[in-house]
Amino acid sequence: MSRWFRLALSLLLATLTVVVTASPVADPVSVAVVIGEEWLGPRPAAGAVNVRRPIYQGSGAMIVEQQEAQRVIREWWPAPIADARASAMIDGFAWYLAAHAIERVYDLRYLRSAHSDESRAYLGDHIVWSFPSLRLSRSAVIGRDRYAAVFLALERWLGVANLQGAMREVARLPGDRLSGDAIVKTISDAAGQDVSWAFAAAAPGADVGYAVTGLSSAADKECPSPCVRTQVSVSRKGYEIFPGRAAPRRAGFESGDAVRLVVKFADGSEASTRWDGRDDSRRFEFLGPSPATAAYVDPDRIVTLDRNRLDNAIVPPSPTNVPVRKWAARWLVWLQHTMLSYGFLA
Numbered sequence: 388m389s390r391w392f393r394l395a396l397s398l399l400l401a402t403l404t405v406v407v408t409a410s411p412v413a414d415p416v417s418v419a420v421v422i423g424e425e426w427l428g429p430r431p432a433a434g435a436v437n438v439r440r441p442i443y444q445g446s447g448a449m450i451v452e453q454q455e456a457q458r459v460i461r462e463w464w465p466a467p468i469a470d471a472r473a474s475a476m477i478d479g480f481a482w483y484l485a486a487h488a489i490e491r492v493y494d495l496r497y498l499r500s501a502h503s504d505e506s507r508a509y510l511g512d513h514i515v516w517s518f519p520s521l522r523l524s525r526s527a528v529i530g531r532d533r534y535a536a537v538f539l540a541l542e543r544w545l546g547v548a549n550l551q552g553a554m555r556e557v558a559r560l561p562g563d564r565l566s567g568d569a570i571v572k573t574i575s576d577a578a579g580q581d582v583s584w585a586f587a588a589a590a591p592g593a594d595v596g597y598a599v600t601g602l603s604s605a606a607d608k609e610c611p612s613p614c615v616r617t618q619v620s621v622s623r624k625g626y627e628i629f630p631g632r633a634a635p636r637r638a639g640f641e642s643g644d645a646v647r648l649v650v651k652f653a654d655g656s657e658a659s660t661r662w663d664g665r666d667d668s669r670r671f672e673f674l675g676p677s678p679a680t681a682a683y684v685d686p687d688r689i690v691t692l693d694r695n696r697l698d699n700a701i702v703p704p705s706p707t708n709v710p711v712r713k714w715a716a717r718w719l720v721w722l723q724h725t726m727l728s729y730g731f732l733a
Contacts, residue, residue: 413495415452419459419488426484426551427463427558434462441508444515449489450508456485456492465562472567476586479534480554483542486528486535516728529691533589536691540585543689544631544645545578553577581633584643588627588692596624597646597664597684598698604678617679619650622668624698629690630663641665649686652677664690
């Protein structure tokens with residue numbers, strides 16, 4: 388293939404990319420407007436959407452598009468909000484709902500599931516480099532804003548329809564009544580339950596974390612043979628709680644059930660239980676015919692603000708026939724390419 392033919396082909400592909408990117412169907416502002424009206428009602432008077440644009444961003448980075456979508460969603464509320472907590476909540480919700488828009492934009496542009504690419508900013512955010520990675524959901528917004536993480540948790544706790552109806556009511560609040568307490572009360576009233584506990588976990592400096600700290604199974608005589616007693620220990624690593632209910636415990640009875648524990652057994656069965664997450668540590672016991680093979684705390688990822696998800700499970704190692712040398716070679720090739728890219732951009 389001649390050099391000129393390759394150059395012409397590259398220019399053609401670049402032109403096609405520009406055409407697809409510039410398509411009004413995949414325009415992030417238009418998509419954000421549609422989703423905003425679906426959630427919040429008619430769009431208020433539109434303003435100029437100004438964002439900080441890097442010198443370069445890879446095709447899958449979507450950094451500029453995220454900023455554009457967030458600015459559009461933010462237009463449903465006054466630009467200056469006197470109450471700092473309310474302003475932070477609204478900004479976080481705008482990031483959360485912008486993630487919905489970006490997923491749709493990505494699907495329209497690349498005709499594949501959203502967040503199939505990862506991105507990394509270099510040179511002071513002037514160059515954004517993208518590279519393919521494992522598929523992620525809109526959970527990626529968790530790292531951007533703590534209140535965005537709370538709204539994602541409420542989506543999973545209340546359901547999308549309930550959260551959408553609640554936020555439509557928040558969008559109708561007069562500007563002079565916008566406060567953190569008013570927003571929480573409005574969402575709670577619309578959802579039919581007090582959700583102040585979820586927003587408390589996002590307070591500045593709040594630390595949330597749950598972990599599985601122990602898993603053991605041993606023969607027992609308290610049930611018909613074969614009888615195995617399984618003990619699972621869980622602990623609260625952070626000082627903030629994520630209980631599922633704002634009211635405190637009374638007479639020793641738990642208040643809330645937001646933290647779920649799932650235990651899987653060797654015979655293929657599983658058991659689950661719930662906890663209000665208020666204790667520093669807790670031990671659960673299960674009786675059955677089979678030993679446990681794994682234990683997971685918060686498998687549904689309701690606790691989106693968990694500081695470390697790597698300790699949310701204990702899974703004993705199992706034998707594998709995967710050739711280790713094959714994966715090691717692939718990793719070395721990947722590392723070589725990564726270092727070359729980093730050396731070029733650094």
